[in-house]
Amino acid sequence: MASIDYSEKIPNNVNLSEDRALKRALEQWQPNYLAWWNDMGPDGSQDFDVYLRTAVSVDPQGWAQFAHVKMPDYRWGIFLNPAEQARKIHFGDHLGEDAWQDVPGEYRANLRRIIVTQGDTEPASVEQQRHLGLTCPSQYDLRNLFQVNVEEGRHLWAMVYLLHKYFGRDGREEGEALLERRSGQVDNPRILQAFNEQTPDWLSFFMFTYFTDRDGKFQLCALAESAFDPLARTTRFMLTEEAHHMFVGESGVSRVIQRTCQVMNELRTDDPAKLRAAGVIDLPTIQRYLNFHFSVTIDLFGADESSNAATFYSTGLKGRYEEGKRNDDHLLRGQSYRVLQEQNGQLVEKEVPLLNALNEVLRDDYIKDSVGGVERWNRVIEKAGIGFRLKVPHKAFHRNIGALSGIKVSPEGRLVSSAEWAFHVDQWLPTAGDRQFVASLMGRVVEPGKFANWIAPPALGINRQALNFEYIRFN
Numbered sequence: 001m002a003s004i005d006y007s008e009k010i011p012n013n014v015n016l017s018e019d020r021a022l023k024r025a026l027e028q029w030q031p032n033y034l035a036w037w038n039d040m041g042p043d044g045s046q047d048f049d050v051y052l053r054t055a056v057s058v059d060p061q062g063w064a065q066f067a068h069v070k071m072p073d074y075r076w077g078i079f080l081n082p083a084e085q086a087r088k089i090h091f092g093d094h095l096g097e098d099a100w101q102d103v104p105g106e107y108r109a110n111l112r113r114i115i116v117t118q119g120d121t122e123p124a125s126v127e128q129q130r131h132l133g134l135t136c137p138s139q140y141d142l143r144n145l146f147q148v149n150v151e152e153g154r155h156l157w158a159m160v161y162l163l164h165k166y167f168g169r170d171g172r173e174e175g176e177a178l179l180e181r182r183s184g185q186v187d188n189p190r191i192l193q194a195f196n197e198q199t200p201d202w203l204s205f206f207m208f209t210y211f212t213d214r215d216g217k218f219q220l221c222a223l224a225e226s227a228f229d230p231l232a233r234t235t236r237f238m239l240t241e242e243a244h245h246m247f248v249g250e251s252g253v254s255r256v257i258q259r260t261c262q263v264m265n266e267l268r269t270d271d272p273a274k275l276r277a278a279g280v281i282d283l284p285t286i287q288r289y290l291n292f293h294f295s296v297t298i299d300l301f302g303a304d305e306s307s308n309a310a311t312f313y314s315t316g317l318k319g320r321y322e323e324g325k326r327n328d329d330h331l332l333r334g335q336s337y338r339v340l341q342e343q344n345g346q347l348v349e350k351e352v353p354l355l356n357a358l359n360e361v362l363r364d365d366y367i368k369d370s371v372g373g374v375e376r377w378n379r380v381i382e383k384a385g386i387g388f389r390l391k392v393p394h395k396a397f398h399r400n401i402g403a404l405s406g407i408k409v410s411p412e413g414r415l416v417s418s419a420e421w422a423f424h425v426d427q428w429l430p431t432a433g434d435r436q437f438v439a440s441l442m443g444r445v446v447e448p449g450k451f452a453n454w455i456a457p458p459a460l461g462i463n464r465q466a467l468n469f470e471y472i473r474f475n
């Protein structure tokens with residue numbers, strides 16, 4: 001297996017030195033990327049030595065190494081999973097043909113759009129999270145935030161490599177534009193709405209990495225099936241890194257819950273006011289954050305009925321989640337799928353052509369997957385002997401994209417009037433007061449081994465280090 005050449009300016013396992021034009025193009029993009037990092041990367045952290053993992057191979061066993069690194073010196077590079085011998089296209093109209101090693105002219109525009117949309121989310125999340133380091137609950141958490149940030153930076157590199165190598169001048173222009181858009185900026189925002197929302201506090205960060213990085217996982221899994229082999233190979237390696245991001249989210253929320261339950265038992269109360277006074281986040285507030293992040297994230301899968309989704313599938317650009325494990329004809333013509341819509345004041349299921357419903361299929365797969373972690377959070381609450389359950393809201397709750405946008409639905413899935421929505425919304429979604437309270441807890445804890453009062457320590461350190469290990473040297 002090709003190991004990664006670190007003697008080069010841009011570490012890679014794609015023989016960059018043999019493609020001079022590409023190498024030159026990427027080396028011209030590199031300083032612009034670093035300027036973006038210095039400008040929009042983690043605030044005030046450029047001089048810290050951070051205990052980071054760096055990809056050193058694409059071998060599933062031992063692909064990473066850990067060391068203290070200043071983030072601007074992180075070796076962002078280009079790593080593709082090894083090519084599969086004689087890989088065939090395994091879905092859509094080109095089923096059975098050889099996978100493409102180059103971009104077919106007729107699919108160029110769509111492929112570019114898919115790659116740019118994915119690429120845009122990567123720097124966006126770094127921008128969204130750039131102030132969080134100032135309020136970290138521990139060194140351990142700060143290190144995890146920075147790890148996620150540098151890897152999102154690398155994911156941007158992965159997409160820019162594809163743009164530069166396969167899309168010529170247009171691709172280079174897109175590579176620049178990816179460094180120019182800004183999360184939340186009015187004039188030049190990021191492409192997808194969830195990536196223009198703020199991530200103002202650590203509860204939001206953990207919810208984001210649990211729910212929204214998981215959207216990333218599902219999008220990457222769908223692209224990992226692509227007939228365009230370089231896209232499939234680069235997204236497969238990105239998935240290796242993505243797993244840690246979701247771990248940060250799942251374990252982060254879990255530790256918040258654990259700490260809250262501990263204080264609930266100590267004080268023998270479930271009164272949010274008393275718990276807040278004790279400096280922990282009450283479970284109903286956690287539920288409202290969950291409702292928000294879940295609903296905003298499932299919008300990312302796009303409209304429930306989409307002719308683009310059908311085209312992307314039929315032309316082989318984007319498969320389904322675990323396409324290879326499904327036992328059907330992988331053409332999906334003449335089949336149907338149920339999507340929800342409102343009819344005479346009720347939510348009803350409607351049969352639509354499956355090919356047009358592939359966004360909904362991916363969204364449903366995502367929902368199944370995200371429920372799992374919520375159940376693990378519930379076990380923490382159960383174990384503490386507390387009778388409260390977290391739940392993901394109904395799919396139709398708080399939607400802004402597709403047939404369900406514009407209707408008001410309760411978290412249980414009941415259609416409600418605007419008046420009823422207005423009456424209950426403060427129980428369903430985080431209020432300004434909730435956000436203010438959570439923000440009030442966010443002090444900076446950086447002493448090795450110390451954790452903020454509102455979160456329990458993790459069970460284990462990173463890379464088997466102790467919890468009081470110096471994950472960050474602040475210099």
Ligand SMILES: [Fe+2]
Nearest residue numbers: 122152155216
């Ligand atoms: Fe990513």
Ligand SMILES: [Fe+2]
Nearest residue numbers: 213216242245
């Ligand atoms: Fe991620």
